[in-house]
Amino acid sequence: MLEAEADTEQRDATRETGRLEAFSDGVFAIAATLLVLDLKVSVQTPGRAQTGLLSALLDQGTMFLAFAMSFAFILIMWVNHHNMFRVIRRTDHIFLLLNGLLLLFITFVPFPTALLATYTSRPNQTVAAVVYNGTYVVIALAFNALWWYASYKGRLLDRRLVAGPAQSITRRYRFGPLMYLACVGLAFFNAYASLALNVLLAVYFAWPHTAPATARASMKGPAESA
Amino acid sequence: MLEAEADTEQRDATRETGRLEAFSDGVFAIAATLLVLDLKVSVQTPGRAQTGLLSALLDQGTMFLAFAMSFAFILIMWVNHHNMFRVIRRTDHIFLLLNGLLLLFITFVPFPTALLATYTSRPNQTVAAVVYNGTYVVIALAFNALWWYASYKGRLLDRRLVAGPAQSITRRYRFGPLMYLACVGLAFFNAYASLALNVLLAVYFAWPHTAPATARASMKGPAESA
């Protein structure tokens, strides 16, 4: 195979993953933005327009909190998706479907968010918190499935990045499903505590484990030695 | 024509199909994500907030099933659209319009999905199942029209791919409309059976017929012989 051909193939592959990223980004962006639609419904409840708007807004504090929390979670998942695709260079049919499964669960997020904002009294609150945290168990499993499929024997990875950044992602994802399962369990005792743990997990996943500089360095490594 | 010019033209064409793909992806992503809006409406029915949330959620099993099913179908159509564009290298005015027609029917999917989720008792269930399956007859016809237009005498195809991957797509699409028509017919007797057949068809279209490796191989073929 000539170098020019390798180049063409690389460009083709980049275009492939590019389209997948663009589609995924679209779904992430829409799921995040649709959250605001829940905010509108509650305010335009008939009869409210006559009473004080200020007290109505203050009453709906939970709603705003749920909106901000879910938006932040979707954003953090997008950043992680983004980082995952930095080491992925190829796609195949099964990867497209697994990625789709992940997106399915992400578009579902506005629904449990609305539950959480609406059902604030016991015992419904417990059900809402279980469904909310349960959604993240499923998302964590989908993230792991996607990553395991892509990284198994370096199937779809950029060969130069298999060692450093890829291993860091593996370590990072490994305990996600279990931790979110702990959130679900906690929800049966205390809904607020389970959400607090969920927020802590989000902070963990938002934290930059692999500094971009390191990724860059390990990317240059093999090229320099060649 | 010099090589540099051919290059420029190729880049221009890539940009053209690129914009069409991006627009199509946007519509696919939005149509898929809008499905979740149906989920919200049913839960926020006035009066429900007081009764048990758990039983309300269990009651709405059909709704979640319809949501997941339609999301999966839109995703599979997106993957097929994606694979179709892997062999298409040019666009023209009529192709843009045919693609738009396809997108029109895809954005329509949330509507029959809502029907299916809402009308679960006979005889409305039959009507809902007929409309749902009928939508896929029309989508299958639109896919075929788009593909026939693009592939007729290799009009818009990448010349290097006309043989292998293109023929595989032709074979694959050919019986789609008829099969979905069978779903419609079946719906008059049993709504569940018709949906089960529809799911089987989706599995068929989700199945990787042309392995990416093969496509890649036949792409390299002529270049190597040159």
Place this chain on the structure above:
Amino acid sequence: MLEAEADTEQRDATRETGRLEAFSDGVFAIAATLLVLDLKVSVQTPGRAQTGLLSALLDQGTMFLAFAMSFAFILIMWVNHHNMFRVIRRTDHIFLLLNGLLLLFITFVPFPTALLATYTSRPNQTVAAVVYNGTYVVIALAFNALWWYASYKGRLLDRRLVAGPAQSITRRYRFGPLMYLACVGLAFFNAYASLALNVLLAVYFAWPHTAPATARASMKGPAESA
């Protein structure tokens, strides 16, 4: 200026127009897809679920027609926007704002579409048809403003395309506002006739005036003579 620099600048400009196109495509795609939300509301009217779904669907024929018509119109506007950007190579601040104005009016389309689908008896029908056609007068004006700004003394155009394709666009857009104004006038006498004329205008704008082959040819012209 060296050739390499000209290349960089060209790539920068392409990236600029690329981002504008992507943003515009997003708005077009969302506006088109949001139309389906109108379909859902009408079906889920409380009380309907008990009566026959079939007759309810047949009653709402106008709704489906309005949906399909507006989707087709947004699609045709997208194709025209697409064709306009084939001859545009640069953007500037005012162009961004004018393009945004056009997009504002396009996102407005679902509103008059809902009016048309809801208000089917006189005299409200007349008002709905006037608002609907009036929206297209404003859109036609915005398209002309955008194009006049971009093409005045070839400000933002690809120099190689000023003659052929650009003049064709100028000719094509010129009478749009007047024709849609005629639709508005006609709506006072007969709402259906005004919509029929609107559909004819859409067919006119959907028609490929400049064959892609010609555009390509005139693009190659100067390069070959160089």
Place this chain on the structure above:
Amino acid sequence: MLEAEADTEQRDATRETGRLEAFSDGVFAIAATLLVLDLKVSVQTPGRAQTGLLSALLDQGTMFLAFAMSFAFILIMWVNHHNMFRVIRRTDHIFLLLNGLLLLFITFVPFPTALLATYTSRPNQTVAAVVYNGTYVVIALAFNALWWYASYKGRLLDRRLVAGPAQSITRRYRFGPLMYLACVGLAFFNAYASLALNVLLAVYFAWPHTAPATARASMKGPAESA
């Protein structure tokens, strides 16, 4: 480091910022387009269909004004985001999160817009205007945080543009939060005056401070001297 490698790295970085821009554009586009959903709700109020549509439309003048105003504001923020990214060449983890925070507040805009359109009588009008202007205080702070992070010691900037265009952005953003805070204060006295000041601020931010020509010139500078 060889030149080819620097090229690869540059391309990688462009792809990174490219994906971030695409995601941001998606959110901007969806937030802008979702505004139209507020328009639909008000018209389809039950009982309205029987009364005159014309008077209903005229009654809702505030609603259309709020829609157009918020759309224009989102558009102007998009143009500014666009201009900011013209001088940004790299991204990092914290920048992604700060950008996400900005997007969170932008997706929130449809909510205060709906408040403004719905609550037009005192004292609710005051609350609505305070919330509306307050949203822009927060957005202005987020814009400043994003820019300060990116431009501090030229962290993520294109080195060739640090001097001219970057300083122009710094100057421009600096007083945004304070000015919008003045809008909030004014809203306690007169809601209309506060909105008028908000519109003036939008005109200021829409105004092209750095002419593209200048930006281009200062970009060429160092390259020419090299």
